[in-house]
Amino acid sequence: MKPHPNFLLHAIEAAGIKELQPHLTVKDLHQGEAVADTGELVKSVYFPHSAVLSCVVGLADGGAVAGGLIGRDGAFGAVQALDSMVSLNRVFVMVPGRASAIEAHHLARAAEKAPALRRIMLTYEQYFLSQVQQTAACNALHEIPMRTSRWLLRMEQLAGATFPLTQEALALMMGVRRTTVSEVAARMQEQGLISYHRGRMKLVDVEGMRKLACECHHVLENHHDLIFRQLMSEIDVSPSRLVSWKAGTGGSEIEH
């Protein structure tokens, strides 16, 4: 059987948790759509299949930068839903696509019945926090071409090798001006690493991109593996399910 396109729902299925299933609906999320805003109560939780969400930290002078990306290896709003919390950032759809959605109160009730579900959500929250911490260090110390490469690899991991992306959205994610992104992308294109035309990004040479990127992408891949392997052994799910999810999803099968 094909694994669920969302890693957390795959882990939930593997753990034999059935409480969410009746309440999940599949939605198409559109580019630019906000799924949460600063100070708003989180009403719905999203488990992306092919959509990519960006959590944006806005500043007083109009500048903004992404704290983290949420895609098919995670969920937006799960921990907030467990305890009726508000979102502290604006979260918008960066790459359009599908997601499973559930109303927050259904998730909270299911987590009361199934402690393993709560563990899965808290483990993901730990991974998301590590993503934000890594991003803080990366933004402070790594140069723009390395950071651009790192974010594009993260997008490729979540959205496949070809995805819609405007320079403006990439600039917003990195907290730089669009012209800077345009200059770096033009150079990557000349080197044969990417192909970018009218809002469509294609990663042509993923290995080349990995060489150009800082270590942050690789570090986060390892964090994800480490904490979910540990979790799976604790909730009696074989860690091979993590491997089978990675092998059975992603790549060219992701459609937008």
Next chain:
Amino acid sequence: MPTFYFHLKYADRLSSDEEGSNLPDLGAARKEALLSARELLASAIRTGDPSVPDSIIVTDDKGNVVDTLRLAAVLPPSLRALIGPA
């Protein structure tokens, strides 16, 4: 809002902007060019990259050049004086 395009001119080539930015007016486009020039130059200096554009050419949606900004013009005045007149 009108669309402005920010093309990068190098000594030997032009890297054209296909996407453009929607900005309220020419004043906002000039400011965007200035902030972009500062960022491009700062990044090039930090990485020691010799391949830096020498100017940003701003065009409107009809292709008319509405502003040209040399990157050297954003250096602090004391440094600009050392490298000679713009």
